Amino acid sequence: MGGGGRGGRSRTQRKHFRQSRDNVWKRSKSDPNANSSAPSNDPNDPNPNPNPTWTPFATENASFDAYYKGQCIVETTEWDQFVSVLRTPLPATFRINSSSQFADDIRSQLENDFVHSLRDEVAEGVESETEAIRPLPWYPGNFAWHSNFSRMQLRKNQTLERFHEFLKLENEIGNITRQEAVSMVPPLFLDVHPDHFVLDMCAAPGSKTFQLLEIIHQSTKVGSLPAGVVIANDLDVQRCNLLIHQTKRMCTANLIVTNHEAQNFPGCRLNRNHEVMEPDQHIGQLLFDRVLCDVPCSGDGTLRKAPDLWRKWNTGMGHGLHPLQVIIAMRGLSLLKVGGRMVYSTCSMNPIENEAVVAEVLRRCGGSVKLVDVSSEVPKLICRPGLKTWKVYDKGTWLASYKDVPKYRRSIALASMFPSGSSFHESVDSDCNVEMGYDVTDGVGENSEDGVQEMVNTVVPDSAEVSDFPLEHCMRIVPHDQNTGAFFIAVLQKVSPLPAIPEKSKKRIGKPCAEPSNTLEGERLLQVDSLESAQAVLETVPEENVNGHEPPAIDVEVSPVTCEEKNSKETQEAHNVENMTKVPGKRKLQIQGKWRGVDPVVFFKSEAIVNNIKDFYGIDEHFPFDGHLVTRNEDASHVKRIYYVSKSVKDVLELNYSVGQQLKITSVGLKMFERQSARQGSSAPCSFRISSEGLPLILPHITKQILRASPVDFKHLLENKDVKFEDFADAEFGKKAASLMPGCCVLILGKGNEVGTEPIQVDDSTIAIGCWKGRSRLNVMVTAMDCQELLERLVIRLGSENGSSVHVVKSSIDVEGIVSSTGVER
Numbered sequence: 001m002g003g004g005g006r007g008g009r010s011r012t013q014r015k016h017f018r019q020s021r022d023n024v025w026k027r028s029k030s031d032p033n034a035n036s037s038a039p040s041n042d043p044n045d046p047n048p049n050p051n052p053t054w055t056p057f058a059t060e061n062a063s064f065d066a067y068y069k070g071q072c073i074v075e076t077t078e079w080d081q082f083v084s085v086l087r088t089p090l091p092a093t094f095r096i097n098s099s100s101q102f103a104d105d106i107r108s109q110l111e112n113d114f115v116h117s118l119r120d121e122v123a124e125g126v127e128s129e130t131e132a133i134r135p136l137p138w139y140p141g142n143f144a145w146h147s148n149f150s151r152m153q154l155r156k157n158q159t160l161e162r163f164h165e166f167l168k169l170e171n172e173i174g175n176i177t178r179q180e181a182v183s184m185v186p187p188l189f190l191d192v193h194p195d196h197f198v199l200d201m202c203a204a205p206g207s208k209t210f211q212l213l214e215i216i217h218q219s220t221k222v223g224s225l226p227a228g229v230v231i232a233n234d235l236d237v238q239r240c241n242l243l244i245h246q247t248k249r250m251c252t253a254n255l256i257v258t259n260h261e262a263q264n265f266p267g268c269r270l271n272r273n274h275e276v277m278e279p280d281q282h283i284g285q286l287l288f289d290r291v292l293c294d295v296p297c298s299g300d301g302t303l304r305k306a307p308d309l310w311r312k313w314n315t316g317m318g319h320g321l322h323p324l325q326v327i328i329a330m331r332g333l334s335l336l337k338v339g340g341r342m343v344y345s346t347c348s349m350n351p352i353e354n355e356a357v358v359a360e361v362l363r364r365c366g367g368s369v370k371l372v373d374v375s376s377e378v379p380k381l382i383c384r385p386g387l388k389t390w391k392v393y394d395k396g397t398w399l400a401s402y403k404d405v406p407k408y409r410r411s412i413a414l415a416s417m418f419p420s421g422s423s424f425h426e427s428v429d430s431d432c433n434v435e436m437g438y439d440v441t442d443g444v445g446e447n448s449e450d451g452v453q454e455m456v457n458t459v460v461p462d463s464a465e466v467s468d469f470p471l472e473h474c475m476r477i478v479p480h481d482q483n484t485g486a487f488f489i490a491v492l493q494k495v496s497p498l499p500a501i502p503e504k505s506k507k508r509i510g511k512p513c514a515e516p517s518n519t520l521e522g523e524r525l526l527q528v529d530s531l532e533s534a535q536a537v538l539e540t541v542p543e544e545n546v547n548g549h550e551p552p553a554i555d556v557e558v559s560p561v562t563c564e565e566k567n568s569k570e571t572q573e574a575h576n577v578e579n580m581t582k583v584p585g586k587r588k589l590q591i592q593g594k595w596r597g598v599d600p601v602v603f604f605k606s607e608a609i610v611n612n613i614k615d616f617y618g619i620d621e622h623f624p625f626d627g628h629l630v631t632r633n634e635d636a637s638h639v640k641r642i643y644y645v646s647k648s649v650k651d652v653l654e655l656n657y658s659v660g661q662q663l664k665i666t667s668v669g670l671k672m673f674e675r676q677s678a679r680q681g682s683s684a685p686c687s688f689r690i691s692s693e694g695l696p697l698i699l700p701h702i703t704k705q706i707l708r709a710s711p712v713d714f715k716h717l718l719e720n721k722d723v724k725f726e727d728f729a730d731a732e733f734g735k736k737a738a739s740l741m742p743g744c745c746v747l748i749l750g751k752g753n754e755v756g757t758e759p760i761q762v763d764d765s766t767i768a769i770g771c772w773k774g775r776s777r778l779n780v781m782v783t784a785m786d787c788q789e790l791l792e793r794l795v796i797r798l799g800s801e802n803g804s805s806v807h808v809v810k811s812s813i814d815v816e817g818i819v820s821s822t823g824v825e826r
């Protein structure tokens, strides 16, 4: 199950996690490309160089200047300001996890404590007159913050050190996330509701996925789950692991992490010729209310964070990605329900990756998709309108129109890159994959002196085309408007099913892997998607409403799947799927282990174990177990962890089984029960303990093995990790603890005078922790870090509320490690 808890984080994950957070402005002196435009050794510099052996990055690139001046991405008069801000390091920003039970406490700590104490620090120092930290004005609820301190400054003195420690701890616990300000924007425009099915197509490392989950969970009551689901996908397995690590901190049962090419993301359409829906199966294909299409891009909007890009930048980077961006966006739109919203975003400034992609998908969708004006939806965010006109730069020449592209360059400078896109149909000759003829390395090396000369000396035609689409509804964020990175966002709404591709265009786009039948259904249902192509043409069932969900859209994919792609590993595996799903008669529901290297997702159905758990913890009948428990091990007797999934995830998993496991699932479910190690588990009537992540969900449904402790005893236990029954301040509580069954139990923080009262009631404000009841003592089963966090929160709360109780501890932990390290009784 991917990353596991904190203790289970792999070395690779740790390395990637560290790398993604490293201060990228650090640079060795030996780098020949270094020059002096970045942070300097000048003591008066507002961005002082803390390391005398450090030499700053080159932050100049003549090709970059010529290209973006030529594209007029900012007014000529503001160019200098634009590039000078681009050359300064990005300020740190972070976000409070709004669905965390401590969100309000943390916000109030920032607003009422750190804002003041840090302001005093700044006033005393010489560095800056600016505010030390401040909320981002456009982010709702003061949940996103900007900090003017560098890491070096944070370590400088006690107040800053305290703030630094606070950031580190809350980040590790999952209560805050370091995230670039502009990266927080796309989910705000997606208008996600808690019951939505959301697809995050290119999701790693997962900062936006985390935000989407927060929104889904926003108004969920303790002990229940939202109706929606987020499917977070990424092509890169290692980055998927980062995503899993990141989202584990969310403790959610409503997330599925998958590992596919976004352009070939499976639709899981049930082939109703061969498949019978299970009585409780609620969806017949994957369609989404919301799609986030945060595509791979050249990333020059992140120059402030990744200054090495200055050296690497060239025009080929954006050109190479344009076709991929188009087909990923098209796949997203085909998986979107009619009426649904898709956000297309990049951290690139290049119109070829931005407006040109949006214009091309609008063109291909022929009126079934609209570009929405959402400029008033996030009022204080400063956005500029998208460009209506731009040019294509290729091999030292500015091209205003596709007709100017020499024939031999037409597989690189595509018609779809131009504002009119007018030669789209003519752009592809009989070649199987001309439209796919991109090469992301094309243009590498143009950033030479010669290349620059060539570009600068080339006459730029005035007659650039102007797009007919309302591209001014796209939004550009530029660095000097609000001291951020650069970003691009477009919001698309699907107003009707996507049009069918005429037979002749299909050929142009790329040879489909299976020839469609010429029947109306074949035409209408053609999926050029590699995974569904062969299967979809077999589907002859007319559209109908599938159990209350949107009717399956008659989406005709325009993703140009080529002959080459057909041979890819994924496509090979897809054909296995197809063969499996074609088996007539009653299908085998669980075809295990289809994806090489990925543990199967198995519904856990061992009645003996489930009944033992239910009985031991006295779990009430209202809490649904049937179909909600999954494992990653087919052998029930060796199952170590049991995960809980929401109803929405359960529906998707059932559909996935029905279609032969098209989804390659790398992580799913909330870790709910864990088998205690043999020595400890054998002394208890139930060898499964409740995991820390799962506790908040199941807490209101537990009627046995649960006790309420006074604040004094609760704190005593957190501080000492294990306490003998006779050593509790409240002797009555000690007796009750001694009378519990051996094994896992739950301890609730009681308010002063209600310690002994029954029954125990829990609500959103209840603090609870898992413990282990041994022969003579109670051991806490939370990590040292969680104990520290909880103690800090308790001190603040108990101080301000005079003993009232607060929250459930919710975090990723490795209980096994903790239990042994705190010496649980054997």
Ligand SMILES: C[S@@+](CC[C@H](N)C(=O)[O-])C[C@H]1O[C@@H](n2cnc3c(N)ncnc32)[C@H](O)[C@@H]1O
Pocket: 183, 201, 202, 203, 204, 205, 206, 207, 208, 209, 233, 234, 235, 236, 239, 260, 261, 262, 263, 294, 295, 296, 297
């Ligand atoms: C801009 S990053 C996404 C950032 C992410 N949305 C976030 O907020 O943390 C683009 C991601 O796309 C992934 N990627 C690249 N090509 C892909 C493809 N064909 N299908 C799916 N993901 C792809 C990369 O691995 C990378 O993680």
